[in-house]
Amino acid sequence: MRISDVLRELHDEFPSVSHSKLRFLEEQGLIEPVRTAAGYRQYSRADVERLRFVLTQQRDHYLPLRVIRERLDELDSGRGAPAVPAPRAVGAARAQAPQGPTLDEVAERGAVSRELVDDLVTAGLLRPTSAGRLDPRSVEVVTLAASLAEHGVEARHLRSLRSSADRHVDLVDQIVAPLRSQQAVSARAHAGALAVDLGELLARLHTTWVRAGVSDLAP
Amino acid sequence: MRISDVLRELHDEFPSVSHSKLRFLEEQGLIEPVRTAAGYRQYSRADVERLRFVLTQQRDHYLPLRVIRERLDELDSGRGAPAVPAPRAVGAARAQAPQGPTLDEVAERGAVSRELVDDLVTAGLLRPTSAGRLDPRSVEVVTLAASLAEHGVEARHLRSLRSSADRHVDLVDQIVAPLRSQQAVSARAHAGALAVDLGELLARLHTTWVRAGVSDLAP
DNA sequence: TTGCTCCTCACGTCACGTGAGGTGGC
DNA sequence: TTGCTCCTCACGTCACGTGAGGTGGC
Numbered sequence: 499m500r501i502s503d504v505l506r507e508l509h510d511e512f513p514s515v516s517h518s519k520l521r522f523l524e525e526q527g528l529i530e531p532v533r534t535a536a537g538y539r540q541y542s543r544a545d546v547e548r549l550r551f552v553l554t555q556q557r558d559h560y561l562p563l564r565v566i567r568e569r570l571d572e573l574d575s576g577r578g579a580p581a582v583p584a585p586r587a588v589g590a591a592r593a594q595a596p597q598g599p600t601l602d603e604v605a606e607r608g609a610v611s612r613e614l615v616d617d618l619v620t621a622g623l624l625r626p627t628s629a630g631r632l633d634p635r636s637v638e639v640v641t642l643a644a645s646l647a648e649h650g651v652e653a654r655h656l657r658s659l660r661s662s663a664d665r666h667v668d669l670v671d672q673i674v675a676p677l678r679s680q681q682a683v684s685a686r687a688h689a690g691a692l693a694v695d696l697g698e699l700l701a702r703l704h705t706t707w708v709r710a711g712v713s714d715l716a717p
Numbered sequence: 718m719r720i721s722d723v724l725r726e727l728h729d730e731f732p733s734v735s736h737s738k739l740r741f742l743e744e745q746g747l748i749e750p751v752r753t754a755a756g757y758r759q760y761s762r763a764d765v766e767r768l769r770f771v772l773t774q775q776r777d778h779y780l781p782l783r784v785i786r787e788r789l790d791e792l793d794s795g796r797g798a799p800a801v802p803a804p805r806a807v808g809a810a811r812a813q814a815p816q817g818p819t820l821d822e823v824a825e826r827g828a829v830s831r832e833l834v835d836d837l838v839t840a841g842l843l844r845p846t847s848a849g850r851l852d853p854r855s856v857e858v859v860t861l862a863a864s865l866a867e868h869g870v871e872a873r874h875l876r877s878l879r880s881s882a883d884r885h886v887d888l889v890d891q892i893v894a895p896l897r898s899q900q901a902v903s904a905r906a907h908a909g910a911l912a913v914d915l916g917e918l919l920a921r922l923h924t925t926w927v928r929a930g931v932s933d934l935a936p
Numbered sequence: 937t938t939g940c941t942c943c944t945c946a947c948g949t950c951a952c953g954t955g956a957g958g959t960g961g962c
Numbered sequence: 963t964t965g966c967t968c969c970t971c972a973c974g975t976c977a978c979g980t981g982a983g984g985t986g987g988c
Contacts, residue, residue, distance in 0.1 A: 502941070517942090522978055536986050537943060562976075635929045642922045649915060650892055656922065658888075662881035663923050667930030669877075673869055674934065690934070696868060697931030701924040702777075703861045703875065704882050708923075710854045711886030712916030715893065715909070721967070736968090741952055755960050756969060781950075 499541045507546065511634040512553045520549070528552055528567055550607055550637075558641045598631040608640040618643055621653035623660050666704075670696045718760045726765065730853040731772045739768070747771050747786055769826060769856075777860050817850040827859035837862055840872035842879050885923075889915045 499507075501520060508515050523529055524539075529548055531539040541549075548570070555561045555569070601619070605612045618624045624639060626632050643656065670693050677689035718726075720739060727734050742748055743758075748767055750758040760768075767789070774780045774788070820838070824831045837843045843858060845851050862875065889912050896908035 500942080516979080518979055519977080521944095526977090534986090538986075539942085564976090633929050633933075635925050638925050639922065642918055642925065646915070646918050646922070649911065651888070651915070655888060658881070658884055659919060659923055660926060662877070662884075663926035663930060665877055665881075666927055667934070669870070669874060670931050671934055678934075692868065693931045693934045694928075696865070696870070697927045699861055699865050700878060701927045703858065703865070704878055704923055704927075705920040706854055706857050706861065707879060707882035708885055708916045708920045709913075710852050711882060712889050712912045714852075715886070715890055715897075715912045719968080735953080737953055738951080740970095745951090753960090757960075758968085783950090 499546065501539050501541070504541045504546055504549070508549065508553070511550070511637070512557070515553065523549070523552060523563070526563055526567065528563065528570065547607070554607065554637060554641070558638050597629065598627075598634055599636065600630055601626065601632065604632050604636045604640055607637045608644065610640045610644045614644060614647065615640060617653045621657055623653060623656055666700045667697065670700070718765065720758050720760070723760045723765055723768070727768065727772070730769070730856075731776070734772065742768070742771060742782070745782055745786065747782065747789065766826070773826065773856060773860070777857055816848065817846075817853055818855065819849055820845065820851065823851050823855045823859055826856045827863065829859045829863045833863060833866065834859060836872045840876060842872060842875055885919045886916065889919070 501517060504520065505515060505517065520529075524531070529545055529552070531541045531545050534540055551570070552563075552566055555566045556563075599607065601615050602612065604624075605615045615624065618640065619626060623643070624632055624636050643653070646656070673696060674689040674693045677685050677692065680686065720736060723739065724734060724736065739748075743750070748764055748771070750760045750764050753759055770789070771782075771785055774785045775782075818826065820834050821831065823843075824834045834843065837859065838845060842862070843851055843855050862872070865875070892915060893908040893912045896904050896911065899905065
């Protein structure tokens with residue numbers, strides 16, 4: 499894959515990734531794609547998985563690159579579990595891109611057990627398609643669920659969280675519905691952007707209330 | 718007030734504020750405290766309100782400092798509404814610090830109408846103490862609610878958001894309760910830190926689900 | 937041949953943090 | 963007198979972004 503292919507594939511899950519960011523990660527020694535005779539970067543499947551690992555650690559755990567590099571080094575030297583998967587058949591990988599990850603892939607990328615993923619599916623917290631594919635954000639869901647599980651929060655505890663999130667999405671849906679049903683393409687595009695903005699505002703309001711509530715728990 | 722007093726007062730609402738950050742904001746021309754003969758910075762009430770404005774804009778609207786400075790300049794030159802309040806009696810201000818802001822102060826700092834604040838109180842979304850004081854985070858709540866109101870989301874729509882946040886705080890409460898009831902001071906301190914961490918994880922999980930949901934609304 | 941993609945290298949930027957070395961206030 | 967707080971100034975850091983100027987691929 500060339501650099502633009504990588505950017506396209508990662509864009510859904512990591513919208514902020516850029517050409518200069520990939521170059522920077524390379525300069526910092528986090529990835530090392532091979533080069534063509536002319537100097538073009540050629541990313542393998544394994545490189546893309548490695549990038550996904552780096553970007554996930556940044557986003558979900560706010561780790562600085564220095565720490566992420568150390569973890570990668572440990573994994574490379576075989577002292578840890580192989581959380582960064584080996585390259586797989588290119589054919590299967592190509593078919594997967596537009597469909598979202600499988601349950602196994604989510605477990606792998608989130609470095610969690612397959613059992614946890616199954617538990618989350620059983621509890622209705624992850625919802626695979628009939629083809630067994632999940633939303634790309636499921637990786638974030640499983641890493642957060644794993645952290646919560648360490649403190650004794652189980653999947654069943656999280657059901658009310660999921661259903662309240664569903665209700666808030668419904669609220670957004672009702673508000674943008676009139677726009678979405680219009681015929682003009684611009685109106686429908688605006689409906690999409692508005693939905694994202696409203697969702698963000700609702701999520702932040704919820705976050706603010708939770709923060710205020712928990713800080714009152716232990717003054 | 719000296720610099721350490723300012724840091725102490727702002728710490729609850731903005732935990733990440735530091736000495737070097739205040740110096741940096743001064744260097745960038747966002748505030749200009751007067752100096753004592755010996756060169757010590759002396760912050761007035763107006764300076765602290767101005768800082769609160771800057772930090773709120775950063776946190777709630779992700780604005781870069783350059784843009785915040787331009788807004789402040791506009792306000793200073795009187796071309797906009799005086800969103801940065803004039804200095805008030807020091808006596809009243811000193812009494813307010815440990816108690817949280819009043820309804821009027823929240824309206825002022827959030828640059829929203831007093832009517833909106835009253836609506837939020839009526840709907841049970843803001844809960845003043847018997848002394849009429851609110852949580853410092855209420856400023857963030859009202860600015861978010863104002864943005865939502867612009868898109869037709871009213872206070873009554875937000876009730877389920879508030880009650881679901883309450884339930885998630887209850888969940889955290891149940892989990893840390895055993896720790897909090899212990900006698901050792903270290904266990905109680907740990908309970909507080911754990912509550913904050915768990916709240917953060919729950920809030921991020923909720924945010925992830927809302928984001929995934931709204932992005933499905935308009936593909 | 938012609939866009940388009942990709943390359944390097946140098947420099948810029950944004951928001952601070954760190955530490956040395958020194959002075960002020962109670 | 964003695965900690966403690968505060969000061970400046972220079973430099974470092976983290977994670978990129980922005981061009982200029984040039985080459986490769988279909």
